[in-house]
Amino acid sequence: MAIPAATDTTLSSRDKILDTAEPLFARFGFAGVGLREVADRVGMGKSSLFHHFPSKVQLYVAVMERVFQEFDARLEAEAQGESSPIDQLHAWTSASVRMLAEHPHWAALLLRSIIEGEVITEEDSERIDRLYEQIVNRVSEALQSGIAAGMLRTVSIPHTIQTFIGMTIFHFASGELGEDLVGASVYEPTQVEAQLAHIRDYIEFGLRSSPSAAC
Amino acid sequence: MAIPAATDTTLSSRDKILDTAEPLFARFGFAGVGLREVADRVGMGKSSLFHHFPSKVQLYVAVMERVFQEFDARLEAEAQGESSPIDQLHAWTSASVRMLAEHPHWAALLLRSIIEGEVITEEDSERIDRLYEQIVNRVSEALQSGIAAGMLRTVSIPHTIQTFIGMTIFHFASGELGEDLVGASVYEPTQVEAQLAHIRDYIEFGLRSSPSAAC
DNA sequence: GTCTATACACCGATAGAC
DNA sequence: GTCTATCGGTGTATAGAC
Numbered sequence: 001m002a003i004p005a006a007t008d009t010t011l012s013s014r015d016k017i018l019d020t021a022e023p024l025f026a027r028f029g030f031a032g033v034g035l036r037e038v039a040d041r042v043g044m045g046k047s048s049l050f051h052h053f054p055s056k057v058q059l060y061v062a063v064m065e066r067v068f069q070e071f072d073a074r075l076e077a078e079a080q081g082e083s084s085p086i087d088q089l090h091a092w093t094s095a096s097v098r099m100l101a102e103h104p105h106w107a108a109l110l111l112r113s114i115i116e117g118e119v120i121t122e123e124d125s126e127r128i129d130r131l132y133e134q135i136v137n138r139v140s141e142a143l144q145s146g147i148a149a150g151m152l153r154t155v156s157i158p159h160t161i162q163t164f165i166g167m168t169i170f171h172f173a174s175g176e177l178g179e180d181l182v183g184a185s186v187y188e189p190t191q192v193e194a195q196l197a198h199i200r201d202y203i204e205f206g207l208r209s210s211p212s213a214a215c
Numbered sequence: 216m217a218i219p220a221a222t223d224t225t226l227s228s229r230d231k232i233l234d235t236a237e238p239l240f241a242r243f244g245f246a247g248v249g250l251r252e253v254a255d256r257v258g259m260g261k262s263s264l265f266h267h268f269p270s271k272v273q274l275y276v277a278v279m280e281r282v283f284q285e286f287d288a289r290l291e292a293e294a295q296g297e298s299s300p301i302d303q304l305h306a307w308t309s310a311s312v313r314m315l316a317e318h319p320h321w322a323a324l325l326l327r328s329i330i331e332g333e334v335i336t337e338e339d340s341e342r343i344d345r346l347y348e349q350i351v352n353r354v355s356e357a358l359q360s361g362i363a364a365g366m367l368r369t370v371s372i373p374h375t376i377q378t379f380i381g382m383t384i385f386h387f388a389s390g391e392l393g394e395d396l397v398g399a400s401v402y403e404p405t406q407v408e409a410q411l412a413h414i415r416d417y418i419e420f421g422l423r424s425s426p427s428a429a430c
Numbered sequence: 431g432t433c434t435a436t437a438c439a440c441c442g443a444t445a446g447a448c
Numbered sequence: 449g450t451c452t453a454t455c456g457g458t459g460t461a462t463a464g465a466c
Contacts, residue, residue: 031247166381206421
């Protein structure tokens with residue numbers, strides 16, 4: 001319940017607003033957050049927010065865009081080591097899990113951006129959509145070349161990507177349900193490792209071509 | 216975008232309200248729906264809603280409870296044929312997919328009930344939580360006996376259940392993202408069949424004990 | 431760049447007539 | 449069981465002083 005206010009004085013007002021709004025939008029969604037609450041936590045008047053962002057929607061978009069950019073940048077960094085498609089999938093899913101574990105609000109935020117497309121105009125979400133597409137394309141290409149090389153079973157690429165998103169974003173956004181299920185917070189280090197192992201298992205047993213053909 | 220109003224005159228006012236509120240809460244969430252909009256669509260004054268439900272939260276809970284009850288009842292019906300744990304998992308996941316495909320608002324609604332626990336009191340969500348628990352327990356027991364019988368790999372039960380929820384509820388709640396990914400609505404009959412196949416694959420290749428030990 | 435004051439619509443909820 | 453009228457509060461956003 002406790003959401004600490006951003007107090008670092010070295011940050012620009014704009015960044016302080018984004019830092020403050022991020023966990024609020026993650027927890028309560030776009031409609032569930034009032035600008036008064038954001039302003040109070042930042043420590044400024046409600047009207048001052050409009051000096052930095054022209055509207056509530058634009059603030060929401062800015063929050064989302066920042067997360068997507070950082071997420072995508074980390075995945076790109078993780079693509080440097082040229083390895084097999086399967087190793088690439090391991091690297092990306094593992095990086096995604098670690099990122100979500102390090103930023104406990106991101107999973108809920110990203111999940112909301114998927115199901116709350118209604119509130120944002122197509123134009124407003126254009127740049128976000130492009131970042132989403134970029135991330136999906138990375139994984140898609142790895143799956144494609146893995147299948148082409150005979151290393152992966154001939155799975156449906158879109159459905160497999162959906163499963164990856166479920167195992168990463170949904171898993172860490174599941175909050176109380178996930179907590180009841182695993183018996184501890186999904187953000188506990190041991191639980192993070194367990195989910196990493198679960199995804200590794202999925203790739204090795206559910207996706208990798210069975211070696212039994214060699215029998 | 217078009218959400219048809221409930222016009223069936225044979226329904227009680229209470230049911231008409233629930234039918235109207237359900238897709239609205241699914242699309243816009245608890246905070247995103249105003250009682251004025253619900254009342255307008257039902258065709259009554261805003262105040263009349265309070266004759267049937269004491270508060271907005273109670274209306275929300277009633278909507279959720281109805282969906283959970285129907286969902287659970289169908290799973291229970293699907294548990295009649297006494298078969299192997301693996302067949303039971305196939306039957307339940309398949310039934311879940313078909314239910315979500317038949318009720319296009321349920322996935323978003325159920326997903327929101329997972330991540331929007333904040334707005335509801337523990338007391339209010341007690342009965343819903345119990346239904347959730349019941350559903351999870353069914354699947355949990357099937358997984359457990361499947362592992363005990365050596366038919367399934369020794370996977371983590373909670374993490375596997377989370378993956379099932381991702382493959383069912385999240386998949387059908389993914390809206391535009393899922394649509395962009397698969398190239399068509401995830402509710403198109405061919406896409407529903409594709410997701411059924413994807414889940415069958417996961418159970419057979421990702422969960423079933425490898426027969427390669429017999430080599 | 432932040433403030434106070436304010437505009438105007440909508441919110442959930444209540445009271446009481448019919 | 450539905451209505452009109454109304455309450456107090458909050459919503460986003462603007463105007464203009466400092």
